[in-house]
Amino acid sequence: MTLETLIQLIYLISTGAFILSLKWMSDPKTARHGVFAGVGAMVLAVVGTLLGREIVAFHWIAIAFVLGTAVGIPLSWVPLTAVPQRTALSHAFGGLAAGLVGTAKYYMWLGDGGLTKFRMTAIGFEVLLGYLTCTGSLMAAGKLQEVIPTRPLTYRNQNVINLGLLALAVMIAVTLVFRPEQSWLFPFIIVLSLLFGVLLVLPIGGADMPTVISLLNSYAGLSAVAMGFVMENKLLITAGALDGSSGLILSIIMCRAMNRSFTNVLFGAFGQVEAQSTAIEQRTAKAATAEDAAHLLENANSVVIIPGYGMAVAQAQHRVRDLRDELTKRGVNVKFAIHPVAGRMPGHMNVLLAEAEIPYDSLFEMDDINPDMPQVDVALVIGANDVVNPAARRDPKSPIYGMPIIDADKAKAVLAIKRSMNPGFAGIENELYFADNTLMLFGDAKAVVGDVVKELAGETPH
Amino acid sequence: MTLETLIQLIYLISTGAFILSLKWMSDPKTARHGVFAGVGAMVLAVVGTLLGREIVAFHWIAIAFVLGTAVGIPLSWVPLTAVPQRTALSHAFGGLAAGLVGTAKYYMWLGDGGLTKFRMTAIGFEVLLGYLTCTGSLMAAGKLQEVIPTRPLTYRNQNVINLGLLALAVMIAVTLVFRPEQSWLFPFIIVLSLLFGVLLVLPIGGADMPTVISLLNSYAGLSAVAMGFVMENKLLITAGALDGSSGLILSIIMCRAMNRSFTNVLFGAFGQVEAQSTAIEQRTAKAATAEDAAHLLENANSVVIIPGYGMAVAQAQHRVRDLRDELTKRGVNVKFAIHPVAGRMPGHMNVLLAEAEIPYDSLFEMDDINPDMPQVDVALVIGANDVVNPAARRDPKSPIYGMPIIDADKAKAVLAIKRSMNPGFAGIENELYFADNTLMLFGDAKAVVGDVVKELAGETPH
Amino acid sequence: MELDFVSGLFVFMLATFIGLDVIRRVSRLLHTPLMSLTNAISAIAIVGAIIVTGEQQTTLSTVLGAIAVFASTTNIVSGFLITDRMLKMFKKREPGK
């Protein structure tokens, strides 16, 4: 067996392990095997590559490994609320890596005349996707961390200008395919792609960033695919395609759950109208105290807790767990209803509740719990807003009309915890808070839930 | 674009279409698109191949096309009961084609010195799998058509002798890999493979043929994969792998539904003990007339019909449909319960009932209907036996113990149609027929169901 | 466009992943038509048969190839036709009722 065959066999096993890694994510029970398979696959990929005869010097690689590890470990300690930013930042790194490799290869082949049309096309894709993913993700990370204004920044003819820039970059790349020796053109592709990444994300509202991140994940995957064509490497193509599909599917799931189209997310400047639509509060909502709430809850047979973005902001998950324990102790049947886009990233609520050690078999998906809602005694809404807004079902003029929601309004009584009557992400008012059977608990979710728990615990000390 | 690239692109599209073809089989609504995609894929594959520069003469190909079509069309007219035989026969043809191509390639490369180790290995696999699939499938077809005795034909040391033959064939192939010029050895591989195919299937009982056919389907797929390695063709490898997986999964499903292992099916000589275990009939079963049955059925609220192999033998599906219509007209709720291995091939009952135009949404799978069985007024068992044998649940000593069954015995009353008290495929007695709440309707399923329908229609003419 | 051993294995592995997944999700209703459909698909061996026949290298190879083309064509034609015949019978609601 030649060395080359050995390397290809290692790549083959690595590819299989990457696929298994994602397969095992289908179930929380096997998900951790998935991580191990992924790590194994990556180690094999690296080892296989290092075995290659073309690797003549290792010191730079070793230094980069060490530095990368040194930076990577602390990056994994971020609090769970910062996971979206961290992911965005990582995509920026991934895009950068792809872009740089493409650049290096271009100049290498420019020197030795190896720039075939095929290679130049692949490099064009790789560099375009790589650099735009890089700056786009940086912008997304900035918006999520609120370093950059989260509201959509728009100007006249924005879409035309942006697409014009992209078209220009593509045209330059096409020119280079036919005249690869015109190397002065190459830096323009880089600059234009970097610029396009920035301009692409600027006009998108902060709250749409999860969808954008997923799309950028897809682009990062595709740039790895392009790199696979450049380096003539099937492992890169496969792993890149897996990533590309993942990003695509997650963004589609998010768009569907919000009942919006890709175009609307990318070019709709959603969230811009926030200010104007805070309607005139003629009607008043009924406020309640923690004591009232405790009373209502402990006398219920069944309680469904519907968490939303507010629970994440307030970091209230541990208090929520205490509440659940107190109620369960009293024989109340407590379930959690999780909307697919509650919070700010897919699966956001699940991770937070898992962190608070709430077993995942007490979490129910929207479609599974909605039929039971009319039989529920109390629906406890914790920092959720749009995902329980009945306008999505009732009001065809509402911007969220048609979005599937959790039918909290059908429960016998509703308790809603939030700090004010301000709207949520979609910037619209919520009928639910004015309903006859709704009581509002104003305040920070963590504090309010804590108070309710104290009331419950105080009454019957154990 | 070179011709070679064009051909590869055509193959690429063909591969995609084959995958879609199988994907669309996941739902009866899209299944016919699946056939069209499959046809399209095959046409592309053929056209792509014919475009190749190495094809210098077309007349033999054209003649073979015409003859093949002339034979293929009538072969597709077989009655539905003969589908298993037809499938087996087709596998024989498929195996033959693979074997012949391998043989042709061997002698071609023997002439021009092109027999590398890689090629010889691939040819070895292709020829072995191809020829054994060919004779094995012929035997299976013969057993299914009852041209060959269906009972397992066994002799001393059978498994040792068979495996010895296979080992010998493999050894010869290995020798040829290292000394491809020893061409006198090659015919021995062919003969041994053909012989092994026969001996493999001889000791397997006729009723196990569906599992054997599925396995042979898998082998036919694998021989196409081997041909792909020989011809260096990715399309062959992909399509072959799709087939290989399909055969494998279907045989696993069948084995699971029978609670038996692969080894037991292949080497267990199951069905051999049939004669001896027809136990002494001390107890008597209660026989009933068509009139009794009609009376019982029309007074029921809910009836579950459980068809089995006997319905297929009697071709009773159209009568069954009439019965359903009569009962439905009277407001009786009629459902069908389909066991995964009822009949003699996977999905056997579904095809027969579909032929009788019974809509597939009134068919229920075993796991879906079992929980409702205790509420059912009448379970009507039509020519089914093993799949409703409660010994599978109750009697740890029974050969079918552990096989999942349809819980007909839990219904308030049971009507069972069969010709005698003879056992079914597994050769064991069935407690169900002696139960207090069971009435037997003796006779051919088609005749008996026809009588019941006449009774029902006669009473209330419309 | 030549294919080495490992590349072949690579394609085989990916296709098997797809095959196992796809087949596992074929509706139980359709297992019989599935058997004839895959039977037709396995006649992809026609690709190899056509090449061997068309090359006309030796009489032997041409004859063997032509038989293989014949056998494969039979499978293709009968396999697809019978699958379609069976699938046409599967109906959800009663027609005209």
Next chain:
Amino acid sequence: MELDFVSGLFVFMLATFIGLDVIRRVSRLLHTPLMSLTNAISAIAIVGAIIVTGEQQTTLSTVLGAIAVFASTTNIVSGFLITDRMLKMFKKREPGK
């Protein structure tokens, strides 16, 4: 072991079929960890980065390559670690209750 355009497309198509299928069946519970896992997997770009760096053809390529190796390593390390950290939290039954 060289890879032409169509072979590359072929692999890409098969891998995308697998990817779309596999991801569609990832449990909704795990979408957040999935995002960090695929993030780590996309750092497969390290393969290209290592080759460019290790070839040491020009100073430019070595420097760019080394930065790319650094960036990819960061993603690999942080991506896998954080995924595992999140997954460790998912429990079915209450521990010790």
